[in-house]
Amino acid sequence: MVExxxxxxxxxxxxxxxxxxxxxxxxxxxxxxxxxxxxxxIVGLVGLRFAPVDVAAHGVEVFGAIxxxxxxxxPLVFGVDDVLDPRRFSLYGIPTSRLATALLVSALxxxxxxxxxxxxxxxxxxxxxxxxxxxxxxxAVPVIVGTCILCxxxxxxxxxxxxxxxxxxxSAGLLGFVALAVFAIGxxxxxxxxxxxxxxxxxxxxxRVASWTPFGAVWAAPADAAAGNVGPALLKELIALVxxxxxxxxxxxxxxxxxxxxxxxxxxRSYRGLGLFRAAPVTPASVIAERSFTxxxxxxxxxxxxxxxxxxxxxxxxxxxxxxxPTNVLALFPVPIMALFLxxxxxxxxxxxxxxxxxxxxxxxxxxxxxxxxxxxxxxVGVPLLVVASIISAPLYGDEGVLPALLGVGLGLLxxxxxxxxxxxxxxxxxxxxxxxxxxxxxxxxxxxxxxxxGLSFFVTVVLTSPALYFAALALFVPGYWAWASLALGxxxxxxxxxxxxxxxxxxxxxxxxxxxGASMRN
Amino acid sequence: MKRxxxxxxxxxxxxxxxxxxVRKAPARVTPPRAPKAKPVExxxxxxxLVKRFGETIAVAGIDLSVDAGxxxxxxxxxxAGKTTTLSMVTGLLRPDAGKVLVHGVxxxxxxxxxxxNMGVLPDRLRLFDRLTGAxxxxxxxxxxxxxAETARxxxxxxxxxxxxxxxxNRLVTDYSAGMSKKIALAAAMIHSPRILILDEPFExxxxxxxxxxxxxxxxxxxxxxxxxxxxHSMDLIQRICDHVAVVVNxxxxxxxxxxxxxxxxxxxxxxxxxxxxxxxxxGMAWLNSFSD
Numbered sequence: 032m033v034e035x036x037x038x039x040x041x042x043x044x045x046x047x048x049x050x051x052x053x054x055x056x057x058x059x060x061x062x063x064x065x066x067x068x069x070x071x072x073i074v075g076l077v078g079l080r081f082a083p084v085d086v087a088a089h090g091v092e093v094f095g096a097i098x099x100x101x102x103x104x105x106p107l108v109f110g111v112d113d114v115l116d117p118r119r120f121s122l123y124g125i126p127t128s129r130l131a132t133a134l135l136v137s138a139l140x141x142x143x144x145x146x147x148x149x150x151x152x153x154x155x156x157x158x159x160x161x162x163x164x165x166x167x168x169x170x171a172v173p174v175i176v177g178t179c180i181l182c183x184x185x186x187x188x189x190x191x192x193x194x195x196x197x198x199x200x201x202s203a204g205l206l207g208f209v210a211l212a213v214f215a216i217g218x219x220x221x222x223x224x225x226x227x228x229x230x231x232x233x234x235x236x237x238x239r240v241a242s243w244t245p246f247g248a249v250w251a252a253p254a255d256a257a258a259g260n261v262g263p264a265l266l267k268e269l270i271a272l273v274x275x276x277x278x279x280x281x282x283x284x285x286x287x288x289x290x291x292x293x294x295x296x297x298x299x300r301s302y303r304g305l306g307l308f309r310a311a312p313v314t315p316a317s318v319i320a321e322r323s324f325t326x327x328x329x330x331x332x333x334x335x336x337x338x339x340x341x342x343x344x345x346x347x348x349x350x351x352x353x354x355x356x357p358t359n360v361l362a363l364f365p366v367p368i369m370a371l372f373l374x375x376x377x378x379x380x381x382x383x384x385x386x387x388x389x390x391x392x393x394x395x396x397x398x399x400x401x402x403x404x405x406x407x408x409x410x411x412v413g414v415p416l417l418v419v420a421s422i423i424s425a426p427l428y429g430d431e432g433v434l435p436a437l438l439g440v441g442l443g444l445l446x447x448x449x450x451x452x453x454x455x456x457x458x459x460x461x462x463x464x465x466x467x468x469x470x471x472x473x474x475x476x477x478x479x480x481x482x483x484x485x486g487l488s489f490f491v492t493v494v495l496t497s498p499a500l501y502f503a504a505l506a507l508f509v510p511g512y513w514a515w516a517s518l519a520l521g522x523x524x525x526x527x528x529x530x531x532x533x534x535x536x537x538x539x540x541x542x543x544x545x546x547x548x549g550a551s552m553r554n
Numbered sequence: 555m556k557r558x559x560x561x562x563x564x565x566x567x568x569x570x571x572x573x574x575x576v577r578k579a580p581a582r583v584t585p586p587r588a589p590k591a592k593p594v595e596x597x598x599x600x601x602x603l604v605k606r607f608g609e610t611i612a613v614a615g616i617d618l619s620v621d622a623g624x625x626x627x628x629x630x631x632x633x634a635g636k637t638t639t640l641s642m643v644t645g646l647l648r649p650d651a652g653k654v655l656v657h658g659v660x661x662x663x664x665x666x667x668x669x670x671n672m673g674v675l676p677d678r679l680r681l682f683d684r685l686t687g688a689x690x691x692x693x694x695x696x697x698x699x700x701x702a703e704t705a706r707x708x709x710x711x712x713x714x715x716x717x718x719x720x721x722x723n724r725l726v727t728d729y730s731a732g733m734s735k736k737i738a739l740a741a742a743m744i745h746s747p748r749i750l751i752l753d754e755p756f757e758x759x760x761x762x763x764x765x766x767x768x769x770x771x772x773x774x775x776x777x778x779x780x781x782x783x784x785x786h787s788m789d790l791i792q793r794i795c796d797h798v799a800v801v802v803n804x805x806x807x808x809x810x811x812x813x814x815x816x817x818x819x820x821x822x823x824x825x826x827x828x829x830x831x832x833x834x835x836x837g838m839a840w841l842n843s844f845s846d
Contacts, residue, residue, distance in 0.1 A: 302686045302723050305706075313696045313705070322682060322693055329684045329725075386679040390741075393644055393676070394697045395669035466683065467727065545648045552679075 033133045040137040069146035076153040088254035089238035095250030096241040102182040117289045131286040138180050151175040164256035174249050181278035188285045245274035315396050319404025327408045336376045344368045362427035366420045370441040373413045374448015378488045380405045381456040382463035386551050398540030402453040402533045417441040436503035436514035439521030443499040446525025448492040450532025457539040459484050462554035597622040597780045603652035612638040614804040625775045627795035628784040635804035636784040640753045644674045673747035677754045683727035698745035712740040731758040749780040792821035802829045
């Protein structure tokens with residue numbers, strides 16, 4: 032059984048390389064990224080061999096606990112597509128224990144397990160300080176790898192179990208996003224701690240707690256042994272082993288449970304009437320806009336971008352804070368960044384429809400109507416948002432004279448970005464998250480090609496808005512009416528580019544609509 | 555002409571008050587209908603249609619003409635090129651060669667005019683499923699240029715004809731496969747097109763609904779409309795269609811009125827004969843000795 036499943040996993044891994052060339056490139060990049068990170072960690076662990084015991088211990092315990100915790104959290108948040116879901120084997124009548132073992136062993140074949148093996152081998156070097164610490168570090172290798180793999184298996188299965196209905200899947204993605212936002216805010220708070228004074232104390236405080244948790248104990252046992260605390264070392268080793276045993280029991284129970292459980296039926300909610308569609312008048316462009324808006328309200332994939340946009344400026348502020356940009360200057364960043372991302376958010380909107388786009392093609396809808404309908408929701412959301420944000424930001428910066436410049440840059444970036452998106456989503460649709468999938472699950476696709484398109488559309492938007500940006504910069508340093516020039520240029524050029532983008536994108540859509548449908552079918 | 559016996563009883567909402575004690579199964583073989591005597595107008599003409607995907611030739615030069623008022627069935631095994639052909643007819647897939655004329659208008663040189671006359675049900679393509687059923691019908695109607703008033707009243711009519719009034723306010727993504735098929739079918743006919751191109755309209759539709767849908771399509775044909783359906787269910791096509799084309803490996807092996815194609819046999823027997831017979835089931839003796 033174990034051998035057969037190992038072969039199956041190998042075959043699945045091998046087949047991943049038999050897909051399109053871009054797919055292989057993405058896979059190789061993923062492999063390189065995973066191994067690169069592992070190597071960085073390994074170098075760090077080897078380096079810690081020469082650090083004092085308590086410094087090395089704190090670092091390894093905190094970092095190690097975070098690593099194992101990652102194996103629990105990542106599947107819950109990102110909704111990993113489990114190729115070896117126990118439920119897929121329910122029809123074969125395999126005894127539960129054998130199946131649970133075989134699935135676990137085959138999970139060892141993969142980048143995460145490989146990376147964790149290398150990392151756990153490296154921590155032997157860190158703790159090569161006395162016989163007991165070496166012994167405990169060697170025992171830790173299988174325990175760490177086993178704990179990580181079991182954690183992810185249990186977590187994936189629980190996720191698959193809980194998230195089997197559409198509605199819970201939708202909300203899980205958003206929960207994940209909230210977790211991300213909390214993480215970002217936590218980072219800013221952590222950043223505000225004065226590390227030079229209190230850093231070591233904070234780290235050792237976290238480490239002291241983490242080392243007694245099941246996630247940190249396995250890393251802490253050799254560290255305590257190295258420091259000469261034999262009692263705590265053995266106790267922590269015991270905690271780690273008990274945790275591993277409990278995880279195994281949980282996994283076995285989950286497999287047994289999943290083999291006999293039907294997927295949950297989705298509960299249907301009722302909506303009343305036509306919703307937004309009641310709004311008159313009806314033209315193809317207006318109903319597409321209403322449909323698009325309905326999706327922004329109902330579809331988790333759009334919720335994700337709506338929620339990400341207000342948070343991104345703060346995420347980007349973190350590095351700027353670190354390099355010492357004054358706080359009042361930071362107030363200038365949210366408006367342009369939100370505008371840029373909002374304009375960019377629909378650059379792959381056609382692909383979000385997936386094959387449902389056939390309706391627009393079969394009904395002979397004009398490309399222009401399709402393009403207009405898709406830019407209306409971000410305009411309705413974006414313009415008031417940018418105006419309000421500009422009004423708040425200008426006093427925070429300390430000079431209300433920059434208000435027109437902020438507006439000019441913001442509106443310019445939004446309009447230009449939407450115009451460019453209108454062209455891009457017709458000419459270069461690339462595989463997007465499919466309707467109903469987790470908004471954070473990357474589609475099986477061409478990571479490289481899509482990131483090229485994403486990067487390029489950002490870049491071109493900024494270049495096309497450069498006149499407004501130039502005068503806005505001038506307004507910051509030189510007295511005069513430059514801010515108003517920025518407002519005028521930003522709005523006029525923005526509207527121009529938006530209109531040109533809609534016309535051009537509409538022409539492209541009319542010409543290559545069957546190819547757009549074809550591209551969506553390949554996803 | 556009309557099959558009053560089975561179809562009326564099988565429609566759940568057709569009978570008001572009158573209690574029909576016996577519900578006859580709709581799957582009865584009725585005598586084939588005589589071809590209509592009407593002034594012949596070709597509403598769909600396919601000429602030399604070809605589509606290649608890399609090395610494989612999916613459609614190898616199909617010619618077909620469908621007269622107005624006919625109920626045309628396209629049968630063939632899986633992978634015969636039915637869906638590919640219909641996709642090229644409806645403007646969803648660009649052909650490598652050939653022409654498609656709908657009501658005299660070329661689909662690929664004047665798509666806007668040609669598509670106006672077509673109602674389309676594609677196979678295995680998504681719907682805008684985050685809309686409710688009512689919204690999807692309204693959306694399909696208004697995209698086709700109906701006024702809000704017309705779209706709304708036709709939505710109500712279609713819902714009662716197809717029997718999904720109570721599902722109108724639910725999201726299409728929560729529908730069953732058969733329900734989605736029915737709502738897509740309703741969306742295809744909301745703008746009262748001249749010709750309906752339906753790819754596998756009966757797949758995963760339950761027998762009662764199928765009889766109901768058949769009756770709707772039949773009355774549409776009786777009123778002068780034209781229906782082209784594809785299916786791999788020979789029985790169904792033989793029962794409901796008056797014309798048929800047999801497609802195998804991307805080519806039409808036979809086409810014409812149902813009687814002329816059948817030639818006295820059942821459509822299934824004739825089809826098996828055309829497609830080259832069944833592969834015989836040999837070397838499966840082990841299946842007869844059960845393992846424990």
